[in-house]
Amino acid sequence: MTFTLRDSAALALGLMLLAPAGAHAADVGADYFLRGGQSGGQSGGSVQWDGVNFGVHMGVGTINTDFGNSTSQHVAYILRNTTVENEMRPSQWTALPSTVSNGRSYGAFLGYSVQYEELVIGFDLAYNRTSAMENSASDGLSRIVTTSDNTQHIVTVDAAASNKLIDYATFRARAGYAFGQFLPYAFVGGAVARFNYATSATVTDRWTPQGGATVNFGPLTEGRAKDNAIVGGFTAGLGLDVALLPNVFLRGEWEYVGFFAVNGIRTSMNTARVGVGVRF
Secondary structure: OOOOHHHHHHHHHHHHHHOOHHHHHHOHHHHHHHOOOOOOOOOOOOOOOOEEEEEEEEEEEEEEEEOOOOOHHHHHHHOOOOHHHHHHOHHHOOOOOEEEEEEEEEEEEEEEEEEEOOEEEEEEEEEEEEEOOEEEEEEEEEEEEEOOOOEEEEEEEEEEEEEEEEEEEEEEEEEEEOEOOEEEEEEEEEEEEEEEEEEEEEEEEEEEEOOOOOEEEEEEEEEEEEEEEEEEEEEEEEEEEEEEEOOEEEEEEEEEEEEEEEOOEEEEEEEEEEEEEEEO
């Protein structure tokens, strides 16, 4: 009969279990460390994922900002009570594009998990400070329109906008399935962030009544800017925790965050991050 490494491990475990109580007590310090400080619920060297966890993380991400109609309110205000706005709606023209940029983030997380056999559920709070998570755009368009009073208008809209994510926090519910030292999981939750934004629009209307002389309207400019605007949103993603030591784990995540529109600006973000944490 072949004596394998598994047989050796099983024999060693059996000898440990049969050891005198006094000898077992003498080794309690080492045994406590090997079991990760767990007094129960852990068997055969398996990893227990329940309890409080805390750690730090850092990541790189892509932020997508849709400026789209972010200057619509400015155009509507400039052209208020005019025939061209009532009939042709220049305020609804898409004056600005979507832009994408890359940036970094770093922060910390605090969570709590409960384990039912292999199922691990819990929640966590996380804070992320960002760097270079900002976008800006400027563009213009002109259109020739004729209103119902047979007046021809050459309407020009020049728009500009910027948006910068300062930091954000998330509250997430997590569910995972543990096997060995690995814990893959999925999460969903809410987010709240701080943004600095600015938008502006300049409108010019050269209109010519039938058989009349050309009249210039504008240019007129309207804008808005705000720092530290609070914006809500939602988050979802996938992750993997890997136990390095009984109470120390490595974390890898992909996270999507979609923020609600602020001043007509819509922002979303994809982040890949790594972190390290401890369990208590």
